[in-house]
Every structure is written in structure tokens, then in C-alpha cells.
């Protein structure tokens with residue numbers, strides 16, 4: 001498990017290891033699809049090792065760090081217990097539906113009634129189709145469109161929603177903001193524009209001052225910007241983060257896409273600054289008539305972002321996207 005603060009990770013090897021894990025994840029997702037037809041294979045998936053209380057009636061199913069290959073189960077899943085039933089935010093890789101339900105039963109007898117997906121990716125919506133079809137699925141309207149696409153990019157996960165499984169596509173969508181439930185049960189969904197994908201949702205539980213960011217804030221390092229697969233934008237990403245920082249009131253605790261333990265609101269603000277620092281450097285290079293390659297080669301992470309991953313390949317990739325206006 002990664003330390004919350006004071007990480008001493010190098011800036012090169014970890015990231016390439018992470019990219020390798022994306023591939024392993026794709027294979028795991030494929031295995032899990034097979035596993036629904038072959039129960040034995042499901043046992044080979046790493047377990048969800050616990051259900052962790054974040055606040056009253058809010059829990060976290062972690063094992064979310066893709067650097068920890070042997071324990072990775074997909075992105076963080078939040079479990080919110082309301083009067084009416086249980087709300088989940090994200091469903092990890094395919095093959096984890098039953099394991100999620102078993103963990104939820106350790107803290108409540110209430111049924112899962114609502115699943116919110118922060119975005120379309122296979123490691124965040126992978127087990128949607130393993131829940132009862134009485135569940136209401138909620139996502140941003142662009143994420144619903146991504147999930148329903150005829151042709152699926154490699155990490156979109158949209159192959160899972162074909163044929164019979166179309167009934168697991170979102171039945172409730174929104175454009176900018178949506179509130180579900182009332183009183184202490186209330187959940188606020190926010191979309192501030194393109195970033196990791198074109199349908200990223202930030203999920204806020206106001207009663208406990210906590211937010212789940214999905215992969216808009218994935219880890220302490222440069223994000224994967226899914227430009228080709230899911231309509232993400234390296235150009236817009238920084239402004240989207242800034243709008244979220246300015247536009248979401250009252251949050252103290254933040255569940256990220258892939259850090260195993262909750263962090264603070266100031267970590268989210270710092271991540272926004274970290275991304276914008278790189279994006280500003282990319283634009284400065286562009287205006288100075290320098291290539292993305294030249295600008296990336298000169299980029300250094302400032303000391304105030306010590307411990308953040310910024311490997312040269314991801315720096316170059318984001319700078320190329322920005323130079324190309326993507």
C-alpha cells in the first residue's frame with residue numbers, strides 16, 4: 001500500500017510498471033468475463049481484503065493501487081448506506097460483483113439499490129452487470145454514451161453492455177449537476193468538463209463532507225488522459241480541475257480513483273496545481289515555438305510536488321496532446 005505522504009517513489013520505473021499493469025488489467029478483465037462462465041477462474045482474482053469505514057455510513061473497498069499488481073481489484077468503490085438502500089460508487093474490474101456484495105453484507109442487510117459510475121473504464125464499471133437488474137445505474141450523459149457505443153476502445157469496458165446486458169446501461173443521467181436522495185442521505189454529482197474522459201463525475205456525500213473523484217484524481221502523479229478511447233482532454237483537464245476546486249463546497253475527505261486510503265481536500269487542490277503546472281509548461285513551450293519533445297525534455301517537477309509521479313513518457317504524452325489541441 002502506498003504511503004499517504006512522504007512517498008519516495010522514483011519518477012521512472014513506477015510509471016512504466018503501472019502501464020504494464022494496465023495490460024495485466026485488460027487480461028484480468030478478459031479472464032473475469034470467462035469466469036462468469038467458469039466459477040473456478042473467479043477464485044484466481046485477488047480478494048477485496050476489507051471494508052473500511054471512512055465516515056458514518058460511508059465505507060471504502062480499496063485494493064485499488066495498480067502498482068500493487070498482486071492485490072489490484074480495480075478502482076476504489078465507495079459504499080454509502082441510506083434509508084432506502086445501499087449506493088455504490090464504481091464496481092471495480094469484472095468478476096467482483098459477488099465479492100462486493102459479500103463485503104457490503106458485513107456492514108448492512110440493506111440491498112444495493114443504486115450504482116453510480118464515475119466514468120466508463122473497465123476497472124470502474126467492470127462488475128455492473130453482476131448486480132440485480134433492479135439496481136438503478138447513474139452516470140454522466142457522456143459516460144452513458146460511451147458505455148452504449150457500438151465500437152469499444154480497449155479500456156472503455158463498453159463490450160460488457162451488449163445484447164441482454166443493455167439493461168445495465170445507466171437509466172439516469174445528467175449534464176452538469178444532479179442530487180440524489182435528501183437529508184443526510186443526499187448525494188451530489190458534479191461534472192465540470194472534459195478531463196480523464198468526457199464523462200467524469202465527482203460524487204459528494206455532503207453529510208460526511210466526503211467526495212469520490214474517480215480517475216479525475218487517480219493518484220499522486222500524472223493522470224492517464226483517455227483522449228482516443230473516451231473523449232478525455234489534456235487541454236481541458238486543468239481547467240476542469242480548477243472548476244471542481246472552486247465549485248464544490250464543504251469537502252474535507254477525498255476518495256481518489258486509485259489511492260488505497262482517503263486523502264484530504266488540500267491533496268485534491270495540490271493535484272490540480274500539479275497538473276496545471278505541467279499544462280502551463282506545455283503551453284509556454286508551444287507559444288515559444290518549441291516542439292512537444294523539446295518542452296517535455298526540459299520539464300522538471302518542482303520541489304513542492306515532491307513524491308508525485310511524472311515519468312518522461314507520460315509528460316511527453318500529455319504535452320503532445322496539448323500541442324495538438326486535444
Ligand SMILES: [Zn+2]
Pocket residue numbers: 119121124196215
Ligand atoms: Zn479511468
